[in-house]
Amino acid sequence: MILLSQDVPQSSGLSTNAAVLVRSIRGPKRRAFFTFLVFVALAATAPAQDKAYPRAASVLQPQAYVSLQPVPRGRSFEVAIVAKITPGFHVNAHEPSEDYLIPTKITADLPPGIVLLETAYPRGVMRGFRFAKTPLRVYDGSFTVRMKLRAEAGAPLGRQKIGLTVAYQACNQDACLPPTKIPATAELEIAAMGAPAHPANAGIFPPASPMEFPSQR
Numbered sequence: 001m002i003l004l005s006q007d008v009p010q011s012s013g014l015s016t017n018a019a020v021l022v023r024s025i026r027g028p029k030r031r032a033f034f035t036f037l038v039f040v041a042l043a044a045t046a047p048a049q050d051k052a053y054p055r056a057a058s059v060l061q062p063q064a065y066v067s068l069q070p071v072p073r074g075r076s077f078e079v080a081i082v083a084k085i086t087p088g089f090h091v092n093a094h095e096p097s098e099d100y101l102i103p104t105k106i107t108a109d110l111p112p113g114i115v116l117l118e119t120a121y122p123r124g125v126m127r128g129f130r131f132a133k134t135p136l137r138v139y140d141g142s143f144t145v146r147m148k149l150r151a152e153a154g155a156p157l158g159r160q161k162i163g164l165t166v167a168y169q170a171c172n173q174d175a176c177l178p179p180t181k182i183p184a185t186a187e188l189e190i191a192a193m194g195a196p197a198h199p200a201n202a203g204i205f206p207p208a209s210p211m212e213f214p215s216q217r
Contacts, residue, residue, distance in 0.1 A: 053175060053177065054086060054177075055177075056169075056170055056177035056178050056179070056180040057180050057182050058086070059085060059086045059089050059091075059170040059177065060083050060084070060085055060086075060091060060166065060168055060170065060182065061083065061084045062081050062082070062083045062084075062164070062166050062182065062184040063081070063082050063083075063084075063184065064079055064080070064081050064082075064162070064164055064184045064185060064186035065079070065080045065081075065082065065186070065200070065201040065204045065205070066078070066079055066186055066187070066188045066200055066201065067079070067080070067199065067200060067201065067204075067205045068188075068197045068198065068199065068200060069188065069189060069197070069198060069200040070188070070189035070190065070191035070195065070197060071151050071188050071189065071190055071191065071197065072151065072190075072191045072192065072193055072194060072195045072196075072197050073113075073151050073152065073153050073154075073155050073157075073190065073191070073192060073193040074150075074151065074152075074153055074193045074194075075150070075151055075197060076117065076148060076149065076150045077148075077149055077150075077151070077188070078146055078147060078148055078149070078205060079108075079146070079147045079149060079162060079164075079186045080144055080145070080146045080147075080201070080204045080205065081106055081144065081145045081146075081147075081164060081166070081184060081186075082142060082143075082144050082204065083139070083142060083143055083144070083145070083166065084141075084142045085139065085140055085141060085142060085143075085170070086170075087141075088172050088173075089140070089170045089171065089172050090127065090138040090139060090140040090170070090171060090172070091104050091138060091139050091140075091168040091169060091170050091171075092104055092136070092137070092138055092139075092168070092169060092171075093121070093122075093123065093124030093137040093138055093139055094121035094122075094124070094145075095121070095123075095124075095137070096136070096137055097126070097134075097135070097136050097137040098132075098136060101136065101169075102168075102169040102179050104121075104139060104166070104167065104168040105166075105167045105168075106119070106145050106147075106164055106165065106166050106167075107164070107165045107167070108147065108162055108163070108164055108165075109162070109163035109164075109165070110149075110162060111155075111156070111160045111161065111162065112154075112155065112156060113151060113152045113154050113155025113156055113190070114149055114150070114151060114152070114155060114160065114162065115149060115150045115152060116147060116148075116149050117148040117149060117150055118147075118148050118213045118214055119145065119146070119147050119148075119213075119214075120145065120146045120147075120148075120213045120214065121145050122139065122143050122144065122145070123137070124137040124138055124139050124143075125137070125138065125139075125140070126138075127140065129171070129173055130173050130174070131173075131174075144204070146213070148213055149162075151190055153193060155190050156190060157190050157191065157192065158189065158190060159187065159188070159189055159190075160187070160188055160189075160190055161185055161186070161187055161188075162185065162186040162187075162188070163183065163185060164183065164184040164185065164186060165181050165182070165183055165184075166181065166182050166183075166184060167179070167180075167181045168180065
């Protein structure tokens with residue numbers, strides 16, 4: 001597998017058609033990412049053809065949605081993160097099929113009075129790639145992660161923001177980009193306990209959702 005180091009310019013002049021080869025290994029307790037840079041010069045008879053790869057942070061575009069507006073104190077609600085992936089690329093599933101793969105993970109920076117109850121990730125799909133002997137579990141196209149939260153009785157009233165961080169590694173059939181993290185934001189309005197609440201973003205939160213939270217399994 002070729003992993004591009006975007007700290008080294010692709011047009012660095014070291015050689016024509018240079019590539020950066022990297023192996024990623026995740027340890028049993030803490031993922032340790034070891035990088036071995038090997039510049040591979042192609043044969044002199046090979047045609048000059050440098051591939052241009054996107055920045056890692058541009059491959060995935062997340063958008064956050066809230067299921068209730070407003071959210072009364074004492075009520076549970078959901079946040080959905082819909083992530084679109086650049087065509088031709090994929091990211092590893094949250095529960096990858098191989099130990100060495102870096103999982104996709106979303107974390108939340110919660111404002112006072114908002115509690116995260118649980119998170120539901122999609123299973124992913126099995127795809128075959130030239131660099132892998134067996135199919136790998138990945139997300140491609142787009143995927144949705146749902147978080148179940150609760151507004152506590154003492155949650156500050158008014159507009160609040162939930163900061164989200166999406167961590168992932170994007171690959172295509174030929175190369176993997178460096179692991180990266182990108183931000184997203186969910187905005188909501190906290191109302192008094194017992195205030196009327198209205199479902200929001202019905203297309204994102206259908207009445208009968210096929211996605212189960214861990215507590216429902």
